[in-house]
Amino acid sequence: MSLDLHIKQQFGDFALDVAFTAGAGITALFGRSGAGKTTVINAVAGLLRPEGGHVHLQGETLFDATRGIFVPPAKRQLGYVFQDARLFPHLSVVDNLTFGARYAPSGAAGPDLADVIKLLGLEHVQNRAPNTLSGGEKQRVALGRALLSRPRLLLMDEPLASLDGPRKQEILPYLERLRDGPLGLPILYVSHAVDEVARLADTLVLVQDGRVRADGPLFEVMSDPAAVPLLGVREAGAVIEADVLEHADDGLSTLRISAGQLELPGVQAPVGARVRLRVLAQDVILSLDRPDGLSSVNILPVVIEAVHPGDGPGAAIALRAGNDRLLARVTARAVAELRLKPGLHCHAILKATTVAPGSIGR
């Protein structure tokens, strides 16, 4: 599967000009409100006809401005999960789920109604009316409805943005199941929440002011110092993979990463599982010597790869820890006093509380 797009659209003073390609897995389109994300995803769905550019899916042209090609949304075979669910109020949950099934191409692979109800945990609500459902249930029905139309690509526009914390946690595992499950359905996921992106995405496209500012595999983009201002200094931080080695009685778990071991609280995944850790740049402290007598036990030997001064008093430091890349945020004054520069060996101290339980997945 491959999605190749270029969308050009002028809205008054705002010029949108976004181009990227997306492969298998979850491609996250990340940006602040007003960055143009929804315009891009609507153009892919065919709900909007852009002024310029093209959309190619698996070699098929869905839109091409110069050749005058525009395939209407009903013929694109894409699933779309909207932020506001958009369930049909006059139909029951089951009738909503099966709405698009009759339009699915015959012979297309995918789950059937029973599979979807089980996958999304909808057994108890299947005969209810949409207006009696909770926000999380509505989004699960919307997701199931899209899946049963047997899409070639699933589009999701901030599907969790209207949900509170617990409801989000209710949906995220289903999305991970979709990503990792046998369906292998490619997903284009629009979000302005870094934690969702860090947990779900394989590929990350950062959009700002109508332009793509960074684009690549999640682990690379998240550990790129240049991405710090795009993600926000409080949200920026590398994502690394770790294996769960053991859970101790005191609530701490031992995880192995390429540079050593970490001890973290609140790890839900079973022993042997591979999880994602999000290490916020502002929670990484650098020390020239290996420190003694610290309350934190998570100390990793690292090599500085790059030093990026920011606009303010801070600087972003790219680090290599084993095969992984980390990101640290320190003050420009510390860079000068410690003479931090590429190639320097030092130690990164990660507080044990760095990794929030919600940031651990897979």
Added chain:
Amino acid sequence: MTADAAAWQALGLSLWVAFWATLLAMPLALWVAWLLARVPFRGKWLLNAAVHLPLVLPPVVTGYLLLLSFGRSAPLGRALEAVGLQLAFHWTGAVLAAIVMGFPLMVRAMRLAIEAVDPKLEAAAATLGAPRTHVFARVTLPLIAPGILAGAVMGFAKAMGEFGATITFVANIPGQTQTLPSAIWTALQIPGGESAALFMVALACLVAVAAVVISEALARRVAARIAGA
């Protein structure tokens, strides 16, 4: 003929006229309501004004304009009569008068229902693969159905009560063009006719109250349906 028999005959004709007027006006009213609610075009205000004109014109003026257009000496009236459709001084003319007079009410009810449908739901149906005709049949129509029915009920009730335009256009011929309101008016012109009139007034009130009750119930249903999204 007894007074009661005449009353029942007038009620029968009124129901017959109202039935045909409602049936014929519904598709046209739905189309016009759709144009006004959803389709951008130049001169929309003109269509809107034309639809609403019978609400503000004195009914006798509307009836006279119909007579001028469809009378037996008017070109249009002659042309229709040549193909076997006589309107003036005929019950079919009463149907036309009822359509014209009830049209604004029907269009308004349907237009409000269409405007209450979120186009985002139709967009969602399209992304699920539904062609336009299916989107209309499976999403839009079920959501506006109570509004269409409410409009039909209003149109029916208006047709039952129409007097001014009808009597001007098709006169007041017992058994042919004498609707219930015309019959009431006639009874009131005769000394001692009040008791016959009172009976017909009761019938008219009953039909009107039933129409309003049904229409309100349907309007509530459409609101509840669409709010459930």
